[in-house]
Amino acid sequence: MAFGVISAPAARVRIPGGTRELELLRAGDAEAWSRLFEATHEAVYRAALVQLRDPHLAEDVMGQVYLEAFAGIRRYRDRGKPIVAWLLAIARQRALDALRRRQRELREFPAEPHAPSSSLGGERLDRLFEALAALTPEQREVLHLRFVEDLSLEQTAAVTGRSVGAVKALQHRAIVRLRAALADAERR
Structure with a gap:
């Protein structure tokens, strides 16, 4: 499994790797999820923040990413890419969803x-x-x-x-x- 080291500032942290780690994640092992979160949450948060430019919304999106990852880990397929790429793709989609919601709200209630x-x-x-x-x-x-x-x-x-x-x-x-x-x- 390609958890590896990602060449990004937050991802310079060693991300736990191996097929065994994926098995633990799929089994819902709390420690495996904790290790994954610790190794990837800063990159996921920053990816959401750059899209949303709102720290509170970015935190909400980050939470959604890990909930969605937890629910979908059985469908995750290791294709030789780091698992953080999968998490960042989820973050991108949830951030775009949040942007669409915010744009609808702004049309209804223009900001000062x-x-x-x-x-x-x-x-x-x-x-x-x-x-x-x-x-x-x-x-x-x-x-x-x-x-x-x-x-x-x-x-x-x-x-x-x-x-x-x-x-x-x-x-x-x-x-x-x-x-x-x-x-x-x-x-x-």
């Missing part, structure tokens, strides 16, 4: 505009957040997986269910849009 930041550093941070918000959720997800989680193109493709070429294209378009948005903000 937030007050601008008073500090120069805060203004730069605000511009960065605005530029990131202008990206599509797919572009934000690819940037997060590639540059925050430090996943390879192949790993990012596996997590998102896209081809390597599609991941490269999303990454390129996202970087171009970020550069343009930040350059435009600097000129203002």
Whole structure:
């Protein structure tokens, strides 16, 4: 079983591995689930957070991921990819579900505009957040997986269910849009 070591900051932790570990997970072994959670929860949380940009919603999604994984572990098939890729794929789907719900709610109840930041550093941070918000959720997800989680193109493709070429294209378009948005903000 490919629990292995994932080349991402939170996943540099050794993830328990082997067919025996998968058998323990399928049997509902609490210690095996605890080991899996400890090794993967930060990556799952960050993946949800980058999509949602709301810590509370990201925590909710993280909880949903592990509930869904627990319920679906018998259907999990080891295809040579780390189990964290499966968890991140679940996180991606639940985060997209949460985004859809939030968009429906925002259409019904528009939010109040937030007050601008008073500090120069805060203004730069605000511009960065605005530029990131202008990206599509797919572009934000690819940037997060590639540059925050430090996943390879192949790993990012596996997590998102896209081809390597599609991941490269999303990454390129996202970087171009970020550069343009930040350059435009600097000129203002």
